Amino acid sequence: MSGLQTVTEWGTPNLGQTVKITKVLHEEDTPFQHIQIVDSLQYGKMLILDGVFQTSEKDEWAYHEMISHVPLMVHPHPERVLIIGGGDGGVAREVCRHECVTQVDLCDIDGRVIELSKEYFPHIAEVLLNPPEKLHVHVGDGIAFTKNVEDFYDVIIIDCSDPIGPGEGLFTREFYRSACRALRKDGLIVQQSESPIVQEPLVHDIYCAMKDVFPIVRSYFSHVPLYPACMHSFMLASKVYDPLTAEITRKAPSPMRYYNEEIQKSCFVLPNFYKECLFEGKYSF
Numbered sequence: 001m002s003g004l005q006t007v008t009e010w011g012t013p014n015l016g017q018t019v020k021i022t023k024v025l026h027e028e029d030t031p032f033q034h035i036q037i038v039d040s041l042q043y044g045k046m047l048i049l050d051g052v053f054q055t056s057e058k059d060e061w062a063y064h065e066m067i068s069h070v071p072l073m074v075h076p077h078p079e080r081v082l083i084i085g086g087g088d089g090g091v092a093r094e095v096c097r098h099e100c101v102t103q104v105d106l107c108d109i110d111g112r113v114i115e116l117s118k119e120y121f122p123h124i125a126e127v128l129l130n131p132p133e134k135l136h137v138h139v140g141d142g143i144a145f146t147k148n149v150e151d152f153y154d155v156i157i158i159d160c161s162d163p164i165g166p167g168e169g170l171f172t173r174e175f176y177r178s179a180c181r182a183l184r185k186d187g188l189i190v191q192q193s194e195s196p197i198v199q200e201p202l203v204h205d206i207y208c209a210m211k212d213v214f215p216i217v218r219s220y221f222s223h224v225p226l227y228p229a230c231m232h233s234f235m236l237a238s239k240v241y242d243p244l245t246a247e248i249t250r251k252a253p254s255p256m257r258y259y260n261e262e263i264q265k266s267c268f269v270l271p272n273f274y275k276e277c278l279f280e281g282k283y284s285f
Ligand code: SAM
Pocket: 032, 054, 055, 060, 063, 064, 084, 085, 086, 087, 088, 090, 107, 108, 109, 110, 113, 140, 141, 142, 143, 159, 160, 161, 165, 166, 167, 168, 169, 170, 192
């Protein structure tokens, strides 16, 4: 096909993932990041921020279901949820499916991600296009937003980009302490914690930082085709409920493409190399 281009994301200087694209649908620099929206042959439309593959039409559910439903099902009665980042709307869509959730605040620093997601990813951004009453969308820094809240949220989902640019401050002890204050006494947070294959030191550092703030920290993973080695980690930090022992008292919304009742617990069963990375700071790749 004439005019066929490719886009590559470099997970490390020596490992990249390349997709063939038919065209670049949109590209712009905002005050926060470089945004690209491309039409790929493999995954359909894709959102890329600062050269990092964020989400795609074809695989978005693998990430959005696992970062949303695993923590929401650990908490016995989540009512108030804060989403930091998540400007594409995928996490908000999944969180709004829980009837017990009565308030969802989404705070993304870049309004252009929100606007472009509505335009190019209407399925992922469906609740941004037709917001239910319980959804409140804010454009601002999630760090500042969290600082202004105390003893309010049951679950905070940090669906942020990589720790470069605006996302950097979301991976610090200071922010985790602020998020802990923003939670109710039995609240919990979850953060996308990067790749246990190409970002092992970062995964270890996130685990240690959260352990300094929360009594319970557990990591789980999901297979996300768009991400390096198709494996992506999440870090769940909790004041009271332990995902390994929590009794699941509700039925999860359905249908789902990835999440199911068995995966609620099995996603926390980690391979040895992953445990060595988390607990010992020993790296395999
Ligand atoms: N990785 C997700 C996925 O797989 O679907 C997508 C992540 S979402 C697009 C990442 C968002 O984090 C971006 O929209 C970015 O603007 C936002 N972000 C980065 N730093 C932020 C901050 N400090 N406060 C709020 N939002 C932030």
